[in-house]
Amino acid sequence: MRRQPTVTDVASAAGVSRQTVSNVLNTPHIVRAETRERVEEAIARLHYRPHASARRLRTRLSETIGVRLDPVTDGISGSLLDRFLHALAERTAKAGFRVLLYTADDEAAEIEQFGRLIDGADVDAFVLTSTHHGDTRIDWLIEHEVPFVTFGRPWGVADMTDPEHLWVDVDGRHGLTLATEHVLAGGAHRVAFLGWPAGSGTGDDRRAGWRATMTARTDLTEAELAALDLTVDEDPTDSSVATRLVAALDPTPDAVVCASDSLALAARLALGDRVPIVGYDDTPVARALGLCSVAQQLDEVAEGVLDLLIGAHRGKAGGTDGVDDPQHRLVKPRLVVR
Structure with a gap:
């Protein structure tokens, strides 16, 4: 050798x-x-x-990015995070960085992990997923001046202009606009939306795309739209959910657009193939059932996350002096038609 x-x-x-x-x-x-x-x-x-190891000892920089491996609560939607982690790991490797996966049962436990990993110089920065209203992880990282980027907006604040941290997100409103326009173009008129209860930043964003499109493109009243706006807050694959949806979707709508492929599966169990159903995330389930679905451009998301972490901003909260570059990336999804 x-x-x-x-x-x-x-x-x-x-x-x-x-x-x-x-x-x-x-x-x-x-x-x-x-x-x-x-x-x-x-x-x-x-x-x-x-020699990378020697350089890390000298500089106290690990050239490692920490990402939480979330517990698998939904095997359907869980594949989305798997694909994102794979895309991120590929790009960090090409840039000479590494990804360290860690686990935590809740936010408090994850914040404890932050402290341990930073104190041990095990990671230089973090990528957060599953952001939500009042996310205490974000506050901790900002307070301790730890570089980070979130996959997901800082829901509950001035999302598009917040200078406190860097984020990359997929435009869910645009995704549901594409889904709703697709079924309307196919002849549907009464299009139902199946999502999560209000208060979910991601779910509310996707619902807004459906509602705005239906308001602009149909003559349905507010009361009629409200009757077509359905939520599920339990396991959507539970057979009882399908039974309840059959009753709620009476009369049967012309089409159903959903906030996730898990919910699209519930709609399929309830309605069969009587009406078009569009999911979100383009998981293997959507492909197996032949459902149209909105695909998040995860390669583009990972590219944006890495750019904000190791590019001009270096993952620094509050922006970087002299850097004329957007602090946020909003990625447009695409509709996969089957």
Whole structure:
């Protein structure tokens, strides 16, 4: 096996000391330009790669991003996080960073994990998922000046302009607009929405897309729309949910658009294939059942998260002086028609 070049090899090739090579790698601004160029040329010619572990010991930077592995409460929707983590891990690896997964039963336990991981220099920054109203994790990270980016908006504050932290999210309102317009274009008129109870930032955002489109494109009254706005707050795959939906969806609507593929499955169990049903997240369940579904562009989400973490902003809350770059990324989803 070919021996990897060392700092000594670079120093010899450039005609400088080992310390000078170290200075070029870690504090290049203190090295004369002519000497720095000579060392950099030797590094490139020898294909030298600094030892990551040694560099972490010197700098106390782990080049590692922490992400919570959420408990699996819904195997259907859980595949979304799996796909996001895979996309994020791929991109961090290409950028020379790593992803560290940790678990926590609740927010308080996750905040304890933050403290342990930061104190041990195990991670440099965090990516938060499943954001919600009054998210105490965000407050803790801001207070302790820990770099982070959230996959999800800071629900409950000035979402689009909040300077306190960096976020990437998928435009759920736009996704349900696409879904509703699709079934309307297919001849539907009474389109029902199946979502979660009010108070879910994500669910409310998606409901708003349905309602705005129905208001603009149909002549249904507020009372008629209210009757078509249905919620489920238990396991949507429970057979009793389907039974209740059959009663609630009477008379049968022309189509149903849903806040998730789990809810789309419940609608399918209730209505069969009598009417078009559109889900959200484009999970394997939607593909297996042949349902149309809104696909979150998770590769684009992961790209945006990483850009905010290791790009010009460096994951810093409150913005970075002199950086003229949006602090937020709102990704447009796409409708997958089957």
